[in-house]
Amino acid sequence: MHEQHYKWSSPHLGREFEMLVFGEEGYPLILFPTSMGRHYEHKERGLIHALQWFIDHQLIRVYCPDSIDARSWYNTQVSPAQRTLNHISYDNMLRHEVLERVIHETGIKRVAVAGCSFGGYHAANFAFRYPEQVSYLFSLSGIFDITGRLDGHYDDNVYFHNPMDYMRDNLHEALWRMGIILGVADEDISRQQNERMSGILANKGISHWLDIRPNQKHDWPVWNEMLPYYLSLIK
Template sequence: MTENYYKWHSPHLGRAFEMLVFGEEGYPLILFPTSMGRYYESKDRGLIDALRWFVDQQLVRIYCPDSIDSHSWYNRHIPPAERAYNHTLYDKVLLHEVLDRAVQETGVQRVAVAGCSFGGYHAANFAFRYPEKVSYLFCLSATFDVRSRLDGHYDDNVYFHNPVDYMPDNTDAALWRMGIILGVADNDVARHQNERFSGILAAKNIMHWLDIRPNAVHDWPLWKEMLPYYLSLIK
C-alpha cells in the first residue's frame, strides 16, 4: 500500500500543515482524526489497515489531514470567540488545500468524507457546508454540536459550523443527493446526538441510515468494523 507524507506552508493558517495519503488511485476519501488527533492517528490505530483491501484494489485513495483542535474547539486557554474563528481557518484549509488537491489528483469532483468521534463532527460539518462537493458522508460515533466547547459563547462562526443549528435551515439541493450514514454503538456516549441529528435529517426528508450497532461501545474496534462496510456501499 503506497503511503505518501506531505507537509506544506498553509497560507490560511500561516504555518506548516501535514497530511498522509494512502493509495495511488480510487475514489477520494478524506478521513479525519478524533479529538486533537494528528494526521497519523488512523494509521497508528489500525484503521488504515482495516481499509487496506480497498486501497490495494485501487477503489479508494485516503487523505488523512491533520487537525487543529488543540488550537480551536479544545483550546481552553484562549477566548471562545477565538476558538471558533480558528476553526474557520481550518475550514479554509480543508476546502482550498485538502479538497482541491484530492479533486485534482483523482479527477473526482465530489469526494467522500469520514471520521470517528470528533472526527465525525469534522466530516459532517464539511459535508453539510459543502454538499455540492461531497457525495458520501460516513460518521462513526460522531458529535454534531460544539457548543459545549465554548463556555456559553455564541456568534456567527459558531452557528455556521454547528450542524445541529444550521442544518434545519439548509436548503442546498445537493443534500438530497448525498449518501449519509450515521453509525453509532448502542452503548455509545454519542448515541443521543446521533439520534437527535437523524431526527433533523428525517424532518427534512433527507435520506440517511442511522446504523446503531448492538453490543458495542464508543471505541476503535467498532469503527474498524463499520468503515470498511460503509466503503463497500460506494457505487
C-alpha cells in the same frame, strides 16, 4: 500499500500542515482524525489496515489530514470566539488547500468524507456546509453540537459551524443527493446526538441510515468494523 507524506506551509493557517495519503488510485476519501489527532492516527490505530483491501484494489485513495483542535475547539487558553475563528481558518484550509489538492490529483469533484468521534464532527460539518462537493458522508460516533466546548458563548460563526443548528435551515439541493450514514454504538456517549441529527434529516426528507451497532461502545474496534462495511456500499 502505497503511502505518501505531504507537508506544506498553509497560507490559511499560517503554519506548516501535514497529511498522509494511502493508495495511488480510487475514489477519494478524506478521513479526519479524532479529537486533537494527527495525520498518522488512523495508521497507528489500525483503521488504515482495516481499509487495506479497498486501497490495494484501487477502489479508494485515503487522505488523512491533521487536526488543529488543540488550537481551536479544545483551546481553553483563548476566548471561545477565537476558538471558533481558529476553526474557520481550518475549514478554509480544508476547502481551498486539501480539497483542491484531492480534486487535482484524482480528477473527481465530489469526494467522500469520514471521521470517528470528533472526526465525525469535522466530516459532517464539511459535508453539510459544502454538499455540492461531497458525495458520501460516513460519520462514526460523531458529534454534531459543538456548543459544549464554548463556555456559553454563541454567535453567527458558531451557528454556521454547529450542524445541530444550521442543518435545520440548510436547503442546499445537493444534500438530497448525498449518501449519508450515521454510525454509532448502542452504548455510545454520542448516541443521543446521532439520534437527534437523524431526526433533523428525517424531518427534511433527506435520505440517510442511522446505524446503531448492538453491544458496542465508543471505541476503535467498532469503528474499524464500520468503515470498511460503509465503503462497500459506495456505488
